[in-house]
Structures are given as C-alpha cells and as structure tokens.
Amino acid sequence: MIAILGAGAMGRLWAASLPADDPVFIARPGQSPGTPLSYNFLALDGSERTVTVPWLAPSQVPELVLVTTKAGDTLTALEAIAESLPPTVPIVLFQNGLGSQQQVAARWPERPVLAASTTEGANRPSSDRVVHAGAGATWLGPMTAPANAILAECTTALASSGLTVHAESDILGRLWQKLVINAGINPFTALLDCPNGDILHADLFLNHIDGLCEEIATLMEAAGQPRQTPATLRERIETIARNTARNTSSMRSDVQNGRATEVDYINGFLVRLGQSKGIATPVNQMLAERVHQLSLN
Numbered sequence: 001m002i003a004i005l006g007a008g009a010m011g012r013l014w015a016a017s018l019p020a021d022d023p024v025f026i027a028r029p030g031q032s033p034g035t036p037l038s039y040n041f042l043a044l045d046g047s048e049r050t051v052t053v054p055w056l057a058p059s060q061v062p063e064l065v066l067v068t069t070k071a072g073d074t075l076t077a078l079e080a081i082a083e084s085l086p087p088t089v090p091i092v093l094f095q096n097g098l099g100s101q102q103q104v105a106a107r108w109p110e111r112p113v114l115a116a117s118t119t120e121g122a123n124r125p126s127s128d129r130v131v132h133a134g135a136g137a138t139w140l141g142p143m144t145a146p147a148n149a150i151l152a153e154c155t156t157a158l159a160s161s162g163l164t165v166h167a168e169s170d171i172l173g174r175l176w177q178k179l180v181i182n183a184g185i186n187p188f189t190a191l192l193d194c195p196n197g198d199i200l201h202a203d204l205f206l207n208h209i210d211g212l213c214e215e216i217a218t219l220m221e222a223a224g225q226p227r228q229t230p231a232t233l234r235e236r237i238e239t240i241a242r243n244t245a246r247n248t249s250s251m252r253s254d255v256q257n258g259r260a261t262e263v264d265y266i267n268g269f270l271v272r273l274g275q276s277k278g279i280a281t282p283v284n285q286m287l288a289e290r291v292h293q294l295s296l297n
C-alpha cells in the first residue's frame with residue numbers, strides 16, 4: 001500500500017493512476033475522516049471516472065509515502081506524522097523547486113528520503129475534480145544515504161501506476177535543471193499575469209533575464225553543479241517559454257487563486273544560497289519580493 005500525504009492535484013493524480021487497491025491518503029493529525037475520498041478524474045485520453053481512495057488507518061503501515069504538499073507545507077506536514085511512521089518506510093518528495101528536499105533530508109538523515117522531479121501536469125478546477133493535463137515523466141533519486149539501496153524498488157512501485165518513472169542517481173542535478181526554468185519563467189508570468197510565451201517580449205523579462213542568468217550560473221557553480229554559461233541558461237529558458245507559450249505557470253495560477261506561491265523555494269532559494277555563499281542576487285531578490293507583494297494584495 002502506498003500512502004499519499006497531500007490530497008491536492010498531484011496527490012490525486014498518483015492516487016488515480018496507481019493500481020486501485022494500492023493508494024491511501026494520510027489525514028492531517030487530529031482530523032478523523034470517515035468516508036473515503038471520492039473525486040472525478042479526467043484522464044489524458046479524455047475518459048472520466050470516479051476515483052475513491054480510503055484513508056490510512058492507524059494500524060496500517062505503508063510500503064512507501066508520497067509527499068505531495070506544496071514545498072512550504074512539507075516539513076510541517078511530515079513532522080506531524082513522523083512519529084507514527086516506522087523509520088524504514090521510504091519517503092518520496094514531489095515538491096517543485098529546491099530547499100524543501102534538503103530540509104527534510106537534514107531533519108531525518110537516517111530515514112530513506114527520495115526526491116522526485118516530475119513533468120506530469122495535473123490541476124484541480126474544482127474541489128471534487130482532477131484533470132491530468134499533460135503527460136510527462138518522473139525521475140526519482142536518493143536524498144539521504146539509506147535511500148540508495150531502495151531506489152530501484154521505489155521506482156518499480158511508482159511505475160506500477162503506468163506513469164513513466166525513471167531512477168535518477170543525480171536527482172539534485174535534475175532538480176537544479178528544473179529550477180533554472182522555473183526561476184526564469186514563473187515569477188515573470190506571475191508579475192505580468194500572462195501565459196509563459198508572453199514574457200518573451202515584455203520589458204520586465206528583457207531587462208532582467210541576462211542578470212538573472214548570470215546570478216544562476218554563478219550560484220550553480222558555487223553549489224557544485226556543472227558550469228553552464230548565462231547564455232545557455234537564457235536559451236533554455238526562452239525555448240521552454242516558447243514551447244509552452246499558452247500555458248499558465250503554477251506561480252501565476254497560485255496568485256490568481258489567492259494561494260501562497262512556491263517562490264521561496266525557487267527564486268527565494270537562490271537568494272538564500274547566495275547569502276550563504278557571499279554571492280549577490282539582486283534580480284532573484286527583486287523577483288521574490290515582488291511576487292510576495294502580489295500574494296499580499
């Protein structure tokens with residue numbers, strides 16, 4: 001049985017995709033959900049079905065825990081259930097950005113903690129409906145030493161969903177690659193309130209993208225990532241923005257819906273890394289501050 005902490009869009013996508021008797025959701029402590037959680041699931045092929053997922057009972061021990069909360073909720077959500085979770089149960093973190101994975105690994109270095117980087121897309125247009133919006137792939141890799149030995153086993157367990165899952169020994173490298181894209185697209189789309197492709201002609205983007213890429217290239221090298229030139233990073237950001245031109249980023253969507261964004265784990269992570277390494281990050285700082293102000297309005 002695979003237990004899922006965070007019954008949002010991503011958690012419900014995995015629950016709908018895993019073999020029917022496998023997934024359960026983990027309730028918040030103090031919450032005593034009676035009936036199983038039911039929702040309508042729209043698959044990629046256009047088919048719709050009702051998915052019903054029970055809650056983890058106190059006597060049950062899952063083989064695996066998937067954590068699908070937002071990055072800012074992850075440590076608190078796990079702290080609330082850690083005592084009742086045997087120390088050998090693998091924990092797979094699905095959060096975007098960087099920082100929350102390191103927080104969890106540093107808090108429980110003796111537990112098998114893995115991080116996932118996924119390009120699957122899911123959204124929740126209403127409380128009882130989840131849409132699998134885009135096919136992608138998921139890479140899974142170890143964040144703590146005890147996770148190394150169970151990487152293949154966890155990959156096989158997640159692949160039973162039918163979604164594409166790969167083992168990735170350098171998951172930090174893969175998370176960094178995604179962070180570059182998120183840091184270079186998401187805050188601009190949120191600040192300009194536009195789909196991804198529209199940032200490419202906006203002054204805010206054109207005036208700051210080179211400075212942003214210089215900061216990221218310097219930070220990546222300081223973090224031990226392979227050196228990449230600012231021009232290469234800019235090209236990659238612009239290519240993805242063009243290829244996803246009509247998409248709305250999660251950051252823009254969070255602002256539009258009055259939800260907290262994950263900017264603290266994207267540009268905010270880069271600012272904190274810069275502070276710890278003595279590297280100035282004025283563009284990341286400006287973007288993170290301005291996105292914060294948007295959420296306050």
Ligand SMILES: NC(=O)c1ccc[n+]([C@@H]2O[C@H](COP(=O)([O-])OP(=O)(O)OC[C@H]3O[C@@H](n4cnc5c(N)ncnc54)[C@H](OP(=O)(O)O)[C@@H]3O)[C@@H](O)[C@H]2O)c1
Pocket residue numbers: 005006007008009010011026027028068069070071073076077078080094095096097118119120121122123124250262
């Ligand atoms: N959706 C995607 O397509 C996608 C793609 C790639 C990566 N990701 C990443 O996956 C993560 C989850 O994204 P999402 O879109 O699924 O977000 P979401 O829809 O907001 O889901 C997060 C869920 O976690 C729940 N939660 C928060 N604190 C909790 C706690 N202490 N205990 C139990 N549940 C708790 C939330 O409940 P409430 O609603 O009641 O607060 C919500 O249902 C994010 O880091 C995101 O960046 C998502």
